[in-house]
Amino acid sequence: MGKLIVNQDKIPSIDELIKICPFGAIENNGGKVEINAGCKMCKLCVKKGPVGAVEFIEEEIIEIDKSLWNGIAVYVDHVEGEIHPVTLELIGKAKELASKINHPVYCIFMGENIKDKGEELLHYGVDEVFIYDDAELKDFRIEPYAAVFEDFINKVKPTAILVGATTIGRSLAPRVAARFRTGLTADCTILDIKENTDLVQIRPAFGGNIMAQIITPNNRPQLATVRYKVMSAPKRNAEASGKISICEISKDKLGSSINVLNVIPKEKETGISDAEVIVAVGRALKSEKDLAMIKELAELLNGEVAVTRPLIESGWADAKRQVGLSGRTVRPKLIITCGISGAVQFSAGMNNSDYIFAINIDEKAPIFKVAHYGVVGDIYEIIPQLIEQIKLSREA
Amino acid sequence: MDILICIKQVPGTSKVEVDSVTGVLKRDGVDSKMNPYDLYALETALKINEKVGGTIKVISMGPPQAKEVIKEAFTMGAHDGMLLSDRKFAGADVLATSYTISQGVRRMGNTDLIICGKQTTDGDTAQVGPEMAEYLGIPHIANVRKIVEVKDKSIVVEMDMPDTIEIVEIKFPCLITVEKDIFQPRLPSYRRKLDIKDKEIGMISLKDFEDQNEKRYGLNGSPTQVERIFPPEVNTDREMWNGSPAELTEKIASKLKNLKFI
Numbered sequence: 001m002g003k004l005i006v007n008q009d010k011i012p013s014i015d016e017l018i019k020i021c022p023f024g025a026i027e028n029n030g031g032k033v034e035i036n037a038g039c040k041m042c043k044l045c046v047k048k049g050p051v052g053a054v055e056f057i058e059e060e061i062i063e064i065d066k067s068l069w070n071g072i073a074v075y076v077d078h079v080e081g082e083i084h085p086v087t088l089e090l091i092g093k094a095k096e097l098a099s100k101i102n103h104p105v106y107c108i109f110m111g112e113n114i115k116d117k118g119e120e121l122l123h124y125g126v127d128e129v130f131i132y133d134d135a136e137l138k139d140f141r142i143e144p145y146a147a148v149f150e151d152f153i154n155k156v157k158p159t160a161i162l163v164g165a166t167t168i169g170r171s172l173a174p175r176v177a178a179r180f181r182t183g184l185t186a187d188c189t190i191l192d193i194k195e196n197t198d199l200v201q202i203r204p205a206f207g208g209n210i211m212a213q214i215i216t217p218n219n220r221p222q223l224a225t226v227r228y229k230v231m232s233a234p235k236r237n238a239e240a241s242g243k244i245s246i247c248e249i250s251k252d253k254l255g256s257s258i259n260v261l262n263v264i265p266k267e268k269e270t271g272i273s274d275a276e277v278i279v280a281v282g283r284a285l286k287s288e289k290d291l292a293m294i295k296e297l298a299e300l301l302n303g304e305v306a307v308t309r310p311l312i313e314s315g316w317a318d319a320k321r322q323v324g325l326s327g328r329t330v331r332p333k334l335i336i337t338c339g340i341s342g343a344v345q346f347s348a349g350m351n352n353s354d355y356i357f358a359i360n361i362d363e364k365a366p367i368f369k370v371a372h373y374g375v376v377g378d379i380y381e382i383i384p385q386l387i388e389q390i391k392l393s394r395e396a
Numbered sequence: 397m398d399i400l401i402c403i404k405q406v407p408g409t410s411k412v413e414v415d416s417v418t419g420v421l422k423r424d425g426v427d428s429k430m431n432p433y434d435l436y437a438l439e440t441a442l443k444i445n446e447k448v449g450g451t452i453k454v455i456s457m458g459p460p461q462a463k464e465v466i467k468e469a470f471t472m473g474a475h476d477g478m479l480l481s482d483r484k485f486a487g488a489d490v491l492a493t494s495y496t497i498s499q500g501v502r503r504m505g506n507t508d509l510i511i512c513g514k515q516t517t518d519g520d521t522a523q524v525g526p527e528m529a530e531y532l533g534i535p536h537i538a539n540v541r542k543i544v545e546v547k548d549k550s551i552v553v554e555m556d557m558p559d560t561i562e563i564v565e566i567k568f569p570c571l572i573t574v575e576k577d578i579f580q581p582r583l584p585s586y587r588r589k590l591d592i593k594d595k596e597i598g599m600i601s602l603k604d605f606e607d608q609n610e611k612r613y614g615l616n617g618s619p620t621q622v623e624r625i626f627p628p629e630v631n632t633d634r635e636m637w638n639g640s641p642a643e644l645t646e647k648i649a650s651k652l653k654n655l656k657f658i
Contacts, residue, residue: 002615002616003615003616004486024459025459025486034483035483035486036459036460036481036483036486037457037458037459037460037481037482037483037485037486038458038459038461038486039483039486039487040486040487041486041487041614041615042622042625059616079557079559079560084558139562140562141535142526142529142535142536142537143535146530166557166558167538167539167555167556167557167558168557170522170523170526170538170539171526171536171537171538171539172526173523174490174494174523174524174525174526174527174530175526175527175529175530175536177490177491177523177527178491178494178495178526178527178528178530178531179530181491181619182491182619183489183490183491183618183619183620184490184491184523184527184620185620186490186520186521186522186523187520187521200623204520204628205519205520205625206407206518210625210626210627210628211625211626211627211628212622212624212625213622213623213624213625213626214620214621214622214623215620215621215623216619216620216621217621218619219619229656232656256535257535257566257567257570258535258537258564258565258566258567259564259565259566260562260563260564261552261563261564261565262562262563263560263561263562263563264560264561264562264563265559265560266557266559266560266561277657301652301657301658333657334652334655334657354631355631355655355657357648357651357652359644359648363636363638368636371634372631372633372634372635373633373635373637373648373651374634374635374636374637375637375644375647375648376636376637376638376644377639377641377644378641381641382641382644382645382648385641385642385645386645386648386649389645389646389649390649390652390658393649393653393658394658
């Protein structure tokens with residue numbers, strides 16, 4: 001909290017000062033320096049500018065009593081009672097954060113006929129699941145869902161609330177944050193917590209080129225959304241622990257001007273352009289039927305199969321699955337190239353992938369120049385074993 | 397029907413780097429443009445307007461030069477526009493931004509439908525629309541992928557969910573945020589560009605608002621604080637693995653496990 005003050009007499013060169021601001025928010029108004037509405041309060045002008053030229057004046061703030069807010073809560077994301085797996089991932093993270101500050105982990109679950117689904121959450125180490133079960137909550141509609149959330153927060157007073165960055169979460173969390181005039185940080189990729197219960201929220205900013213660490217120092221509850229597959233789900237315990245609390249809310253709070261007319265299941269889209277995981281295969285594949293093992297590996301990793309141009313030319317795969325300059329450019333989180341030598345025409349289409357594993361028998365193959373993990377070996381030996389190993393670890 | 401579109405001026409490029417020595421944010425040039433997602437919101441409004449008539453207004457918040465994006469909206473077909481600009485809005489996070497725009501919207505008079513783009517390319521939060529709706533006390537639907545029907549007192553839309561599509565009817569006044577590709581945005585019209593050359597764009601500052609409590613705007617009205625910015629970790633590993641097939645398999649599997657792919 002505070003503001004920037006410009007001391008005109010301490011500016012040796014206005015042009016130099018203007019250059020410091022990455023947002024172009026410092027203006028020269030007829031020899032007088034002014035800060036315009038483009039200012040993001042990054043305070044670089046204070047830190048990097050001439051001494052005393054721009055000052056940041058802290059305003060005194062009344063500190064809230066953080067000890068009144070207790071527990072880390074997770075919003076249970078679901079459609080018609082089917083719990084979205086991001087929920088379990090957030091429970092895992094919530095447990096980790098809660099243990100650092102010795103707080104309980106809560107779940108808030110709203111819907112219709114969901115009581116037994118709530119029981120299941122007790123196998124993941126949640127201390128208390130708060131269930132709001134009402135016909136008006138059958139489908140996600142913003143007004144009743146926000147009303148229930150408000151009721152929960154007022155009743156339980158959690159210090160932090162984690163929400164999955166799904167369609168529902170991205171709609172509901174901002175609504176709740178605005179209602180409590182508190183902070184919400186979207187799409188956090190790293191979460192931690194300070195001793196004073198301030199949630200440390202790290203997210204990509206400016207199109208992912210920069211990471212920003214964000215806190216909500218004087219407001220509670222603190223809200224954060226996290227995308228699916230960013231955190232890890234905890235193991236299911238055979239024994240249930242914790243308890244279920246059934247909550248009531250008066251019907252007149254559950255009105256809505258929204259009417260859900262129909263819910264249509266979506267056809268699963270497949271394609272390599274948006275795939276997060278790709279298993280790509282090239283000329284080392286000896287026959288069309290051997291594609292089966294590549295497909296099996298891709299399926300085990302929830303990914304898609306991609307190929308190089310020679311395989312398209314021999315008619316073994318659809319042209320839509322070709323990676324490279326004459327095919328598609330892909331940027332998955334993981335790509336495993338199998339028996340691909342890595343001509344530039346291919347690697348230009350995939351070298352921005354986050355993690356590149358390359359399996360090739362020839363140690364000198366150019367693919368190893370772009371790979372993060374180069375595996376010198378025969379795909380016919382390694383892939384079947386890898387498939388077995390993944391299956392085994394799934395069963396364990 | 398009266399429609400209001402929220403638009404934002406964003407940097408023309410997302411190429412920003414942090415100088416690892418000084419920690420200073422480096423931006424290439426100061427080019428700016430309309431947030432590309434807002435073009436879809438604007439096109440949605442134009443399509444609805446072609447069917448049912450009425451007015452299209454745009455609202456934006458930013459420094460004075462953000463008037464440019466309002467002009468651009470005029471050349472596409474918007475009728476009127478206002479810019480919210482005040483030094484006191486500086487340093488606003490999502491909450492303060494949403495509150496500021498909601499005050500501006502109130503100032504602009506009655507609206508049946510507010511349309512926002514899905515998100516901006518510089519903030520990427522997709523939260524301002526829903527937070528504004530809360531401050532305006534109206535319902536909202538996010539991630540709208542299709543307008544099914546515009547009725548007298550309501551609109552029927554398709555909401556995009558991860559595994560389903562929900563057909564939803566929502567009464568006016570309301571706010572929707574639309575997905576990219578809901579409609580193909582039209583190109584600006586040269587004739588309109590000439591027509592609107594001298595058109596005035598209204599400026600609104602804090603003193604025009606209903607709520608003039610400075611503590612609710614800009615940095616003072618922002619509950620979140622950026623503690624630090626830093627370059628993202630990129631995977632700079634370059635490892636070569638040799639060994640027996642069993643050893644290599646083991647290595648791949650354990651790495652994949654570490655990276656949470658298994």
